[in-house]
Amino acid sequence: MTETSIPAKYYQVGTAxxxxxxxxxxxxxxxxxxxxxxxxxxANAHNSIGVIFATGASQFEILNELTxxxxxPWDQIRGFHMDEYVDLSADHPASFRRYLRERLTGxxxxxxxxxxxxxxxxxxxxxxxxxxKLRLADPQVxxxxxxxNGHLAFNDPPVADFTDPLDAKIVVLDALCRQQQMAEGWFPxxxxxxARAITLTIPTLLRVPKLIVSVxxxxxxxxxxxxxxxxxxxxxxxxxxxxxxxxxxxxxxESASELDDVLLSG
Numbered sequence: 001m002t003e004t005s006i007p008a009k010y011y012q013v014g015t016a017x018x019x020x021x022x023x024x025x026x027x028x029x030x031x032x033x034x035x036x037x038x039x040x041x042x043a044n045a046h047n048s049i050g051v052i053f054a055t056g057a058s059q060f061e062i063l064n065e066l067t068x069x070x071x072x073p074w075d076q077i078r079g080f081h082m083d084e085y086v087d088l089s090a091d092h093p094a095s096f097r098r099y100l101r102e103r104l105t106g107x108x109x110x111x112x113x114x115x116x117x118x119x120x121x122x123x124x125x126x127x128x129x130x131x132x133k134l135r136l137a138d139p140q141v142x143x144x145x146x147x148x149n150g151h152l153a154f155n156d157p158p159v160a161d162f163t164d165p166l167d168a169k170i171v172v173l174d175a176l177c178r179q180q181q182m183a184e185g186w187f188p189x190x191x192x193x194x195a196r197a198i199t200l201t202i203p204t205l206l207r208v209p210k211l212i213v214s215v216x217x218x219x220x221x222x223x224x225x226x227x228x229x230x231x232x233x234x235x236x237x238x239x240x241x242x243x244x245x246x247x248x249x250x251x252x253x254e255s256a257s258e259l260d261d262v263l264l265s266g
Contacts, residue, residue: 006253013228014242018249020256024216027250028061031214034248035062035141036069038210042140043073048111050139052080052200053104054153055096057184058145058214060103067107074108078137080130082144082153082205084116085194086123086170094186094193116198123170127198131167134204142208146215149176150223150236154199160237164201171199183219202240211247218254225258 006022008030021027042049053059066072081096090097097115105113114133120126149156156174178193187193205211215224227238228249241247 013249015245016242016247016249018228018251020251020253022253024252024254025061027216027252028214029065031062031143031212031248031250032065032069035066035143035212036072038141039072039077043076046140047076048078048137049073049076049141050078050080050134050137052082052134052139052142052205052208053100054082054143054145054214055099056145058216058220059143061216062143062212062214063103067104072108074110077110079105079110079113080134080137080139081116082142083197083199084118086118086196086198088118088194090115090117090119094181118198123196123198127166127168127170130198131200131204134200135167139208141210141212142205144205144211144213144241146213146220146223146227146238146241147177148180148219148223149174150227150238151177152202152205152237152240154197155202155237157235157237160202160234162202162234162240164203166201167204168198168200170196172196180219202237206240206244209246211241211244213241213247213249215249215255216252218257220255221258224249224251224255225260229260 009020011018019030021030081100084096088095116130117126144152154171156177158174159171172195178190181187181193182190226236230236230239232239
């Protein structure tokens, strides 16, 4: 049996659904189709649909497929992103604003897209203003990845808070997070990865009714195992996904390769 002919497998872990697809392209396409279906349904009930988009290598396949699918109501979507580096210009190759311009907003015409201005002189005010605008938009769909340290957005283990009173905040990035950014090719050295970022908090993400979580690749195998098997705690922030009523985690065979067979047969 070839890899492409291997059927997807579906599991329940807590209240979250886990889908294991034969490769990252199949996983990304499945996630994009699920998002498209949800957005089309939401468009029938809402004039405006808030959507939070993720960035990074985990989102390549989803965004590539999503921007090509027909009938997505882009003209009703108010887009947001979940994090941005502080003191990094929008034209830097690692800027999430640039990433989304190249892979999303430059390809489709949305009702609106609100960028996090990490270059602004007062990042604390930027964070508060962005949080207020996001809350008014009442997002219905959120795209996510999981970091190699288990972070959601830039909520690394030292700063992650499941009961955070803020909707967005300034955080200091931990060493594993900065190492991942360099290893994925966004920066030539760890020293050049910014120390701080503006991020949406975990309660903000979990308030969104539908979470579409994409975690492909062998580099994510260990953290996928931790996220799905460890006790729920901020030591691995992604463990909290198992409590969400409508979170689907899209894996490929590589990222699922370290999962316990007992877990997936339960």
